[in-house]
Amino acid sequence: MFGYDVAMHYKTIDTSLIDQLQELIGGDRAALLELIQTFIEEGADINAQSLEAVENTDIDLLRRSAHSLKSSAQDFGAGQLSRLCATLEAGCKHEWPEDAAEQSRLIDDEYQRVASELQHYLENA
Amino acid sequence: MKAAVEALGFTSDQAENGPRALQMMKSTRYALVLLDILMPEMDGFEVMSFMQRDRQLRDIPVIVISALEGEMPSVVKAIEMGAEDFLPKRFDRVLLAARLDSALESKRAKDRELEQRRHVEKLTQAAAILENQIVNPDVLQLNETTERTDDIGKLARVFVQMTRRIHGRENQLNKQIQMIRTGSLLLGIGVVGGSCFALATEAIQQQPNPLGIVLWVNLFCACICLPIAAFRQPIRKPTGLTLISILLLGVFTLLLEVPVFWAAQTLSASIIVMFMAIESMLIGILILATRAQSWSLSRFNSMLFGTAGIVVAFAGAKTAFSTDQIIAVAVLSIAPLAVAVRTLYWHKSTHQPMDTFALVGSTTMASALLIAPAAVYLGDLASLMPSSDSDLFILVVALLTVVTAATMAMRITLTRFSGPQLAIQAALATMVAGLVWSYLLHGELLPFWGWVTCVLLLIGGIQSTTSWHEQSVPAVHTIDVELG
Numbered sequence: 027m028f029g030y031d032v033a034m035h036y037k038t039i040d041t042s043l044i045d046q047l048q049e050l051i052g053g054d055r056a057a058l059l060e061l062i063q064t065f066i067e068e069g070a071d072i073n074a075q076s077l078e079a080v081e082n083t084d085i086d087l088l089r090r091s092a093h094s095l096k097s098s099a100q101d102f103g104a105g106q107l108s109r110l111c112a113t114l115e116a117g118c119k120h121e122w123p124e125d126a127a128e129q130s131r132l133i134d135d136e137y138q139r140v141a142s143e144l145q146h147y148l149e150n151a
Numbered sequence: 152m153k154a155a156v157e158a159l160g161f162t163s164d165q166a167e168n169g170p171r172a173l174q175m176m177k178s179t180r181y182a183l184v185l186l187d188i189l190m191p192e193m194d195g196f197e198v199m200s201f202m203q204r205d206r207q208l209r210d211i212p213v214i215v216i217s218a219l220e221g222e223m224p225s226v227v228k229a230i231e232m233g234a235e236d237f238l239p240k241r242f243d244r245v246l247l248a249a250r251l252d253s254a255l256e257s258k259r260a261k262d263r264e265l266e267q268r269r270h271v272e273k274l275t276q277a278a279a280i281l282e283n284q285i286v287n288p289d290v291l292q293l294n295e296t297t298e299r300t301d302d303i304g305k306l307a308r309v310f311v312q313m314t315r316r317i318h319g320r321e322n323q324l325n326k327q328i329q330m331i332r333t334g335s336l337l338l339g340i341g342v343v344g345g346s347c348f349a350l351a352t353e354a355i356q357q358q359p360n361p362l363g364i365v366l367w368v369n370l371f372c373a374c375i376c377l378p379i380a381a382f383r384q385p386i387r388k389p390t391g392l393t394l395i396s397i398l399l400l401g402v403f404t405l406l407l408e409v410p411v412f413w414a415a416q417t418l419s420a421s422i423i424v425m426f427m428a429i430e431s432m433l434i435g436i437l438i439l440a441t442r443a444q445s446w447s448l449s450r451f452n453s454m455l456f457g458t459a460g461i462v463v464a465f466a467g468a469k470t471a472f473s474t475d476q477i478i479a480v481a482v483l484s485i486a487p488l489a490v491a492v493r494t495l496y497w498h499k500s501t502h503q504p505m506d507t508f509a510l511v512g513s514t515t516m517a518s519a520l521l522i523a524p525a526a527v528y529l530g531d532l533a534s535l536m537p538s539s540d541s542d543l544f545i546l547v548v549a550l551l552t553v554v555t556a557a558t559m560a561m562r563i564t565l566t567r568f569s570g571p572q573l574a575i576q577a578a579l580a581t582m583v584a585g586l587v588w589s590y591l592l593h594g595e596l597l598p599f600w601g602w603v604t605c606v607l608l609l610i611g612g613i614q615s616t617t618s619w620h621e622q623s624v625p626a627v628h629t630i631d632v633e634l635g
Contacts, residue, residue: 050244052158061154093189097240 036103038139039147043103059151065102066141069095073137076114080130088126089118095133104140107133152185152216159248169193173201176208183254184213185238188225195225199232210261212254214238270296270303277310286321288314333573336565340577344558345584348427349592350551351412352420357544361412362526363533364548365405369519371552376512376560383506389513396500400510401517403496404559406489408518414483417475421595424585425604426464426480430487431578431612432457437495438571449618453611460607467600487578494574497566507567511559572615579612 048058072095079088096111110133117123156163164179166172168191176184184202188195195215202208212235217226226237235254238247277291288311296307354364380386389397414423435453439446468480505513526532533548534541565573582605589595597605 046243050158050242050247051154052244054154054158057154057158090189090191100241 036143036147038104038106038136039143040103040105041147043101043105044147047101055151059148062102062144062148065098066144069098069137069141072098073134076130077134080127083122085118085122088130089115092118092133095137099140102140102144104136107136107140110136155244155247156185156251159244159251161251167191169195169198169201172198173208176202176211177205181211182258183251184211185216186213186229186234187216188229195229196232199229199234203233209233210258210265212258214250214254216240267301267303270299270307274303274307274310277307281310281314286314286317288318329568333565333569336561336568337573337576337580340558340561340565341580341584343554343561344577344581345424345586346588346592347551347554347558348411348415348423348585349420349588350547350554352415352418352423353592354544354547354551355412355415357541357547358533359416360526360531360533361409361416362522362529362531364412364551365408366519366522366526367533367548368408368551368555369404369515369522371548372556372559373512373516373519375552376508376515376556380506380509380512383508386506386509393505396496397510397513397517398521400493400496400514401521403489403493404514404518405522407486407493408555409522410482410484410486410489414479414486417473417479418483419589419595420593421586421589421597422468422480422601423483424582424589425597425601426483427487427490427585428578428582428605428608429457429461429464429484430490431575431582431608431615432461433488433491434494434571434574434578435611435615437491441495441499447618449614453614453618456607456611456614460604460611463600463607464604467598467604471598471600490578491574494562494566495571497563498571507560507563510563511556514559515555575612575615579609582608 044058044062047061048055051057051061072091076088076091076095078084079091092111092115096108096115099105099108099111110129114123114126114129114133117126117129123129153163153165164175164181166175170193172184172186173193175181186195186198190198199213202211202213213229213233215226215229215234215237217223217229217237217239226234230237235257236250238250242250273293273296277293280290291311291314293307293311297304297311299307351364355361358364377386411423411427432454435450435457439450465480468477472480533544562574562577565577586597586605
C-alpha cells in the first residue's frame with residue numbers, strides 16, 4: 027500500500043486502522059511513526075494516571091484517563107483496549123464503579139500488549 | 152488531530168488543557184478552535200463559556216470534537232452554547248477538510264459582515280457630524296472607508312468629496328471676510344489715525360501745552376470708553392498682573408503722545424507723520440527679535456529699505472532743520488518705538504483678555520493719571536474754559552479724543568485678529584493718510600528728502616508683507632476623489 031511489507035501478524039492491533047490514520051495525516055510515514063511513538067509514551071502516562079486514580083478513588087481522574095486512552099487507542103487500531111476504556115468511562119459517569127480496580131487491571135494488561143505490538147510495528151517499519 | 156489538520160495545509164497549535172487554550176487564544180489570533188469536551192482542569196463547556204464572555208474571543212468559531220456514542224447531549228449543549236459544528240472522533244480526511252473549510256468560510260463571512268457594519272456605523276457617525284453643522288472632512292474619519300471598493304466605499308467617497316468642497320468654500324469665504332475685515336481696519340486706522348498728527352499740530356498752535364493736551368485727551372478718552380465697556384459686559388475686577396499690564400500700556404501710550412505733541416511745537420504735521428512711519432520698520436525688527444518670524448530674503452530687503460529710509464530722514468533733518476527742530480526729531484524718535492513695543496505687548500500679553508473698550512479706557516485712564524502730576528507741577532494744564540478763543544481748541548481736543556479712542560481700539564482689534572505683522576501695514580496706511588490730512592488741514596508738503604524717506608519705508612513695508620505671506624500661507628493640496 028505505502029511501499030512496505032507487513033511481515034508480522036498482530037493480535038491486538040488492527041493495522042488497517044493504522045493505515046487509515048496514515049492516510050488521514052496525508053500519507054506521511056515518518057509522522058505516523060512519530061505519532062505511534064508518542065502514543066506509546068503518553069499512553070503509558072495515562073495508564074499510570076488511571077491506576078493512580080483507582081488508588082486514590084479519584085473518579086474524575088479515572089474518567090478522564092479512560093476517555094483519553096479510549097480515543098487514542100481506537101486511532102492506533104487497539105479496538106479491545108478502546109472498548110475496555112469506554113466501559114470504564116461509562117461506569118464512572120455517576121458513581122465509583124465497584125469493579126474499577128479490576129477494570130483498570132484489565133486495561134493495564136491490554137495496554138501492555140498493545141504497546142508491545144506497536145513497538146514491534148515501529149521496529150519493522 | 153494536529154497532524155491531520157497540518158496535513159491539510161493549515162498551521163496549528165495544541166493546548167493540553169482549557170486554561171492553557173484560553174491563554175493561547177488571548178495571545179495569538181486563531182481562525183478556528185477544535186475543542187474536546189472532556190479535558191483536565193477545565194472542560195470544553197467552561198472554555199466556551201469564557202470565550203463567549205470575552206470580546207476578543209467570542210467571534211472565533213469552535214468545532215467540538217466528540218465520540219458520537221453517548222456524547223450527543225454534550226454536542227447539542229455545545230452547539231447551543233455557540234459551537235459552529237461538531238466533528239466525530241473517528242473522522243476521515245475529507246470530512247475534516249469539509250468541516251474546517253465550512254467553519255472558516257462562515258468566519259470569513261461573519262468578519263466581512265462585521266467589517267461592513269463597522270463602516271456603516273462610521274458613515275452614520277459622519278452623517279451625525281454633518282447634521283451638527285461641522286463641515287470638516289478630517290473630523291469625519293472616513294479615510295479607511297473610502298478605500299473600500301463596494302457601495303459603502305463609494306458613499307464614503309461622496310461624503311468626503313462633498314464635505315471637502317463645502318469646507319473649501321467655507322474657508323474661502325472666511326478668508327474673504329477676514330480680508331475685508333483686515334482691509335477695513337487698515338483703512339480705518341489710516342484715515343482716522345492719520346488725522347491725529349494734523350490735529351495735534353492744530354491743538355498745539357491753539358494752546359502750546361503738550362502735557363495738558365495729553366492729559367485731557369486721555370481723560371476724556373477714558374470717560375467715553377469705560378462706560379461703553381461697562382455697558383457691553385460687566386467689568387471684572389482686575390488682577391495684579393492686569394493692573395501692571397495696564398500701567399505699562401499707559402506708559403507706552405504716554406511715550407507716544409507726549410513726544411508727538413511736544414515735537415508739534417516745532418515740527419510740521421507732515422514731518423511728524425514721516426518720522427512716525429519709522430514704526431513700520433521697528434515692528435519688523437521686534438518681530439524678528441522675538442522670533443515670531445524667521446529671516447528670509449524679503450525680510451532682509453525690507454530691513455535694507457527701512458534702514459535707508461531712516462538714514463535719509465535723519466540726514467535730511469540734520470541738513471534742513473534748526474537745532475530746536477533736530478532736538479524735536481530726537482525726542483519724537485521715541486514715539487514710533489513706543490508704538491511698536493506697545494503693539495507687540497498687546498500681542499504677547501497674557502493677562503486676562505479684556506474687552507477692547509475696557510482696554511482703551513483703562514490704558515488712557517492710566518496715561519491720564521500718570522501725566523497729571525507732571526502737567527500740574529509744570530503748570531502745563533491746557534485751559535478748556537469756553538471762550539471765543541478756545542472754541543476751536545475744545546473742538547480739536549474733542550476730535551483728538553475720538554480719534555485717539557477709535558485708532559487705539561482699531562489697532563487692538565487688528566493685533567488680536569491678525570497678530571503684530573499687520574501693524575506694519577497700519578503704520579504705512581497712517582503715513583499715507585497722515586500726509587493727505589497734513590495737506591488738507593495745513594497745506595503742508597514734504598521736502599524732497601521726506602518723499603524719498605516715505606517711498607523707501609513704503610517699499611520696505613511691502614517687502615515685509617511679501618515675506619509674511621511666504622511664511623504664513625500654507626500650501627494647499629487638493630485630492631480629487633474619483634467616484635465609481
